[in-house]
Amino acid sequence: MRITRSIIAAAAIALLGASEALAQKKLNVVTSTEDLASIAREVGGDRVNVTALARGYQDPHFVESKPSFILTVNRADLYIAVGRELEIGWLPPLLTSSRNAKIQPGAAGYLDASLNVRILEIPTGQITRAMGDVHPLGNPHYWLEPGNGRLIAQAIRNKLGELSPADRSYFGQRYDDFDGRLAAAEKRWDATMAPYKGTKVVTYHRSWPNFMERFGLEVMGYVEPKPGIPPSPSHTLELIDEMKRQGVKLIVVEPYFSLRTPQAIANQIPGGRVLVLAPSVGGVKDVGDYLQLFDYNVNLLAAALKQVTGK
Amino acid sequence: MRRVYRLWPVLAAGLLLGSPGPVLAQTADVEALRREIEQLRNELAAVQQQYGERLAALEAKLGAAQGTPAPASPPAAPPPQTAEVPPGAAAPGAPAGQLPVYGALTAGSKIFNPDIGMIGNFLGAVGPNRGGSETLAPTPFMTLQESEASFQAIVDPYARADFFLAIGEEGIEVEEGYATFPTLPGGLLVKAGKMRANFGRLNAFHNHTLPWIDRPLVMYNLLGGSSDDPDTGIKDAGVSVSRLIPAGNVFLEATGELYRGDSGTLFTSSRRQDVAALGRLRSYLDLTDQTNFEAGVSYTRGHNDMGSDFLTQLYGADVTLRWRPLSRAIYRSLAARTELIWSRREDLFTVQRAFGFYGSLDYQFARRWFAGGRYDQAERGMNAAIRDRGFSGVLTYWPSEFSQVRGQYRRTRYGDDGRVANELMFQLLFTIGAHGAHPF
Numbered sequence: 123m124r125i126t127r128s129i130i131a132a133a134a135i136a137l138l139g140a141s142e143a144l145a146q147k148k149l150n151v152v153t154s155t156e157d158l159a160s161i162a163r164e165v166g167g168d169r170v171n172v173t174a175l176a177r178g179y180q181d182p183h184f185v186e187s188k189p190s191f192i193l194t195v196n197r198a199d200l201y202i203a204v205g206r207e208l209e210i211g212w213l214p215p216l217l218t219s220s221r222n223a224k225i226q227p228g229a230a231g232y233l234d235a236s237l238n239v240r241i242l243e244i245p246t247g248q249i250t251r252a253m254g255d256v257h258p259l260g261n262p263h264y265w266l267e268p269g270n271g272r273l274i275a276q277a278i279r280n281k282l283g284e285l286s287p288a289d290r291s292y293f294g295q296r297y298d299d300f301d302g303r304l305a306a307a308e309k310r311w312d313a314t315m316a317p318y319k320g321t322k323v324v325t326y327h328r329s330w331p332n333f334m335e336r337f338g339l340e341v342m343g344y345v346e347p348k349p350g351i352p353p354s355p356s357h358t359l360e361l362i363d364e365m366k367r368q369g370v371k372l373i374v375v376e377p378y379f380s381l382r383t384p385q386a387i388a389n390q391i392p393g394g395r396v397l398v399l400a401p402s403v404g405g406v407k408d409v410g411d412y413l414q415l416f417d418y419n420v421n422l423l424a425a426a427l428k429q430v431t432g433k
Numbered sequence: 434m435r436r437v438y439r440l441w442p443v444l445a446a447g448l449l450l451g452s453p454g455p456v457l458a459q460t461a462d463v464e465a466l467r468r469e470i471e472q473l474r475n476e477l478a479a480v481q482q483q484y485g486e487r488l489a490a491l492e493a494k495l496g497a498a499q500g501t502p503a504p505a506s507p508p509a510a511p512p513p514q515t516a517e518v519p520p521g522a523a524a525p526g527a528p529a530g531q532l533p534v535y536g537a538l539t540a541g542s543k544i545f546n547p548d549i550g551m552i553g554n555f556l557g558a559v560g561p562n563r564g565g566s567e568t569l570a571p572t573p574f575m576t577l578q579e580s581e582a583s584f585q586a587i588v589d590p591y592a593r594a595d596f597f598l599a600i601g602e603e604g605i606e607v608e609e610g611y612a613t614f615p616t617l618p619g620g621l622l623v624k625a626g627k628m629r630a631n632f633g634r635l636n637a638f639h640n641h642t643l644p645w646i647d648r649p650l651v652m653y654n655l656l657g658g659s660s661d662d663p664d665t666g667i668k669d670a671g672v673s674v675s676r677l678i679p680a681g682n683v684f685l686e687a688t689g690e691l692y693r694g695d696s697g698t699l700f701t702s703s704r705r706q707d708v709a710a711l712g713r714l715r716s717y718l719d720l721t722d723q724t725n726f727e728a729g730v731s732y733t734r735g736h737n738d739m740g741s742d743f744l745t746q747l748y749g750a751d752v753t754l755r756w757r758p759l760s761r762a763i764y765r766s767l768a769a770r771t772e773l774i775w776s777r778r779e780d781l782f783t784v785q786r787a788f789g790f791y792g793s794l795d796y797q798f799a800r801r802w803f804a805g806g807r808y809d810q811a812e813r814g815m816n817a818a819i820r821d822r823g824f825s826g827v828l829t830y831w832p833s834e835f836s837q838v839r840g841q842y843r844r845t846r847y848g849d850d851g852r853v854a855n856e857l858m859f860q861l862l863f864t865i866g867a868h869g870a871h872p873f
C-alpha cells in the first residue's frame with residue numbers, strides 16, 4: 123500500500139514537473155532583423171527566446187541564407203519577417219529548407235510585421251527595373267518610425283497571445299508598458315527635433331522616408347542614382363549642384379555603405395557633413411534596443427543639424 | 434493563319450444551311466433574340482454594378498493599407514457568396530448554416546500565377562579549341578546557349594513547386610521541375626520530380642549561378658559530359674529525402690536520393706529496375722560571423738551504357754571556405770572551393786578508375802567586380818588513361834543585380850596528344866521577371 127502510494131506520489135510529482143516544464147517552455151521567436159527582435163523581446167519578456175538572423179550593421183537586402191540559419195529557423199515557434207519583399211533574396215529558401223511546418227508562410231507561426239503598419243512609397247502605375255531595385259510593395263524600411271514600432275508591437279502581442287493563450291495577459295501588460303515608454307520617448311524625440319522641422323537632407327539609400335517624415339525633415343536627394351544602383355559620377359555632380367543650390371549640408375549614410383562618395387560630396391560643399399546613422403538596432407554598438415535606436419539617431423541628427431543650421 | 438482559312442468553308446456552309454427558313458419562324462426568332470438581348474443587357478448591368486462595388490471595396494482596402502483616409506464606403510457590399518451545408522454533413526460539431534464559397538472572387542484574378550523569370554545566357558568564344566574532347570561541347574563564336582525560364586509558386590499548404598526550363602539552340606528541356614514538401618513530420622524535406630542531383634557542391638547549381646562561364650573539367654569528364662550537350666551534370670527524375678542531424682552548432686544534413694537511372698552519358702537505365710541511388714552528407718559551421726566552412730561527402734551509383742550488369746560508381750568530397758565581412762558585405766567577399774571526384778566504371782573487360790578535381794578562388798574586390806581563378810585536372814571517366822588539365826582566369830562585372838558581364842581565359846591541355854587550347858570566352862547574363870534567391 124505504501125509502495126502504491128509512493129508510486130502515485132512520484133507520478134504526481136513527475137506530472138506536475140512535466141506540466142510545469144510545459145508551462146515554462148519558452149516560445150522560440152526568430153526574426154529577420156534585430157529591430158523586430160527587440161520589439162519581440164519588449165512584448166515577450168521572459169516567456170520568449172528571441173533570435174535575429176541579420177545583424178543591425180548588415181544590409182538587410184543582402185543577407186546570405188547560411189545553413190546555420192536553417193538550424194535557427196528549424197527550432198522556431200514563430201518567425202517574424204519584415205515583409206514588403208525586403209527578404210525576397212534570402213528568406214524563401216531558408217523557410218523551405220527549415221523543415222519546420224509551424225513557420226511556413228500562411229501557417230500560424232509566421233508573422234509578416236508589415237501587414238498593419240504605415241507603408242510609404244507604394245508605387246502607383248507601371249514600375250520597371252529601369253527605376254532600379256524598386257520595392258513593388260512599398261518601402262520596407264518602415265520600422266524607422268516609432269508609430270510603426272507600436273503597430274509592430276501590437277501585431278506581435280496578438281500573435282504571441284494566439285500561440286500561447288495562457289500568457290495573453292502577460293503579453294498585454296508588457297505591451298502596455300512598452301507603449302507607455304515609447305509614448306514618453308516620442309515626446310522627448312519630437313522636442314529634440316522640433317527646431318529642425320523642414321530642414322533638407324540627403325540620404326544614401328531610401329532607408330529613411332518614415333524616419334524623416336516623422337520628424338519633419340525633407341529628403342532632397344539620394345547618393346544612389348536609383349535604389350540599389352551604386353553612385354555614378356554624373357549623378358554625384360548633379361547632386362552636389364543641387365545641394366549647393368538648395369543649401370543642403372547633411373548626408374545621412376547607413377553603416378553598410380562605403381563612405382567614399384558621400385565624403386567626396388561633403389568635401390565639395392561648404393560646411394557639408396556626413397553622418398552615419400543606425401538604420402537598425404545593433405547598427406552601432408550603443409544601440410541595443412528599439413528605444414535606443416531612436417535615442418541614438420535623434421541625438422546624433424539633432425547635434426549635426428544644430429551644427430549645420432546654427433539653430 | 435492557314436488554319437483560319439481552312440475554317441472559312443465550314444463557316445460559310447454553316448451560314449448557308451442556317452439562313453433559309455419560313456418567314457414566320459424568322460419573326461419568332463427575332464422576338465426571341467430581342468428577349469435574349471434584353472436579358473443580356475440586364476445581366477451586364479448587374480455585373481457592372483457588382484464590379485463597381487468590388488472595385489470600391491478594394492480601393493477602400495488599399496487606402497486603409499496606405500494609411501490614407503478611405504473613400505466613402507461602397508453603397509452596398511455585394512453579399513458574400515455562400516453555399517448550403519451539403520446534406521449528410523450534419524453532425525455534432527459539423528458546419529451549420531451558410532458556408533463561404535472560396536475562389537469566387539479570385540477566379541478571374543492573376544494573383545495565383547507563379548513567379549515567372551527568364552534568364553538569358555549569351556556567350557561566345559574566340560581562340561582555337563584544338564579539337565577539344567568528346568566530353569566537352571565546343572563553344573561557338575556566339576550563342577544564346579541557354580535561356581532559363583523559371584516558374585515558382587506555393588502549391589498548397591503542404592508543398593511548393595519549382596520549374597526551370599532550359600531553352601537551348603536545340604530545343605527545350607525541363608532542367609528541373611519538382612515539388613518540395615516542407616511541412617512533413619520527422620524533420621524530413623522531400624522533393625519529387627526532375628532535379629539536378631545533390632552530388633557534390635556544383636552539380637546542383639544552375640549554369641547562371643556559377644562563378645565561371647563553363648563548368649570545371651571534372652564535371653564534364655566524370656559526371657556525364659558529351660560533345661553534343663553544352664551542359665553537364667547529373668539530372669534525372671527521382672525523389673530526394675533529406676533531414677537535419679542534430680549536432681549542436683554544426684549544421685549536418687543527410688540526403689538520400691533515388692533516380693530512374695538515366696543521366697547524360699553517365700547513367701543508362703536499360704531496365705526498370707536499373708535505378709540510380711545517391712547519398713550525401715553535408716556539414717557547415719560558422720567559424721565567425723564573417724567566415725564559414727562547409728564540407729561534404731557524396732556517393733552515387735547507377736548502370737552505365739554497357740548494360741544492366743555494368744555499374745558506374747562515383748565518390749565525391751568537397752570543401753568550401755567563405756569570407757564576407759558583414760558590414761561591408763556588398764563590397765567584399767571571398768570563396769575558396771575544391772571538389773574531388775573518383776569514378777569507378779565497369780567496362781566489358783576492365784574497370785576504369787578515374788580521378789579529377791578542381792580548386793578555385795573567387796574574390797570580390799569592389800561592389801560590382803569579382804576576380805577568380807580555377808585549376809582543373811581530370812581523367813576521363815570512360816578512358817582513365819587520358820588526363821586533361823586546365824587553368825582559367827575570370828573577371829566579372831555586375832551592372833546590377835539583374836545582369837552580369839563576364840570574361841574568362843581558359844587554357845586546356847588535352848591529354849590524348851598534348852594539344853593545348855587557349856580560349857577567351859565572354860558571357861552576358863540578363864534576368865527579367867522574378868529574380869529568385871541566390872543559392873548559398
